[in-house]
Amino acid sequence: MQKLTIKGKKKLSGTISISGSKNASLPILASTILFKKVNLKNIPMVKDVFTMIELLRFIGLKVSINSKNNSLKISNSNIKINPIAPYKLVKTMRAGVLVLGPLLSKFKKAKVSLPGGCAIGTRPVDLHLFALKKLGAKIKIKEGYIYATATDGLKGEKIKFPKISVGATENAIIAATHATGETVLLNCAIEPEIKDLIDFLKKSGCDIKCNGRKITINSKKKFKNSKHTIMFDRIEAGTYLIASALIGKKMTLTNLKPKIISNEIKTLKKMGVKIKVQKNKIVISESSNIKNQVLRTSPYPGFPTDLQAQMMVLMTKANGVSKIQENIFENRFMHVPELKRMGAKIEIKNNIAIINGPSKLSGAEVMATDLRASVSLVLAGLVAENRTTINRIYHLDRGYENLEKKFVKCKANIKRI
């Protein structure tokens, strides 16, 4: 099994180009089931994307990958569709459940494995099923699978989500594009990746309007072949911003839209990080006096749960007591025991982490538990004294494209063994 070893305390300097967004790629890829021909650019070549491609191929789509220029060509004409998402693919990536909406709305039936548990919480799919049932689907759960049918096709409906969910909003939008009549979705997630999905669907001929947390979809009979460039990965950008704040001398992040991560930039500036924002890039200068901060994770435009673990590492270096309240997932402090083994002073009280800074971190052998927790250990390793070894880095490969190459280019001492 591969590991990462990091020799810490090496100041970073250089330029990092931000990759395309994993979380925008996955729903857009699932939605390609609905169309004949699609060309996608700026796709990150990460494990979760390959798993989704494997799933699309299992269903019967043709996908050709050009990993040199991060593009995909997908075609879906004259083929026999297999409307099934098997357990072996969905268990490694929950986003597999996103094929349920498009399969059901286009082929009127689907059999999709339940994703099961996950390190960061129970992560149910009840909201996905709630929306699809409202659109007229008949759903049964049997032997770990969701069996869904819509014999007469899906029908537009007014649906108010009882709780904000990114995946359920995406599944419902995609399904509604091929339902008859008008669908009005209320209390939707409005993450930038959902906007990117909607932009792609509109280019493919769908009729979608957004007004705050209300999204209206009207049925269309004709669709177009489309080309789309995936948005930048805002979580990757946030991760490198925090790395730069921790141990950067002079770092530049390119290929991003700073406006989309303005909340994160504002928070870091409040903590004393020296950030200069330009049109499509951000320059971070050495920041010595990091201030403590109180943070709450919440749906966009709030602070993202996917950057919580990385922020916690920065807080171990801040002067004074910082707090993070995790409001999205119930078990997302799995990185804390590992950070404590490296010398961090962190206490957990229910869904609040209290971080006593500044503390000296020292290298240790640690274990990655999920995608964002693993990257927080990389950040801790970069700023710690001596050597850190991170086990189970397959979690990292699910979502970070060329992570160690990008850091090595900025003079970090980091190796995969």
Ligand code: UD1
């Ligand atoms: C997506 C992101 C993930 C991010 C999360 C929150 C992708 C591929 N993944 O995950 O990186 O951390 O948004 O920003 O885009 N919930 C239910 N019932 C459901 C669905 C969700 O109760 O049917 C709950 C979840 O357990 C969680 C909350 O709703 O507590 C938010 O989850 P959701 O927004 O659905 O996250 P994902 O779409 O799975």
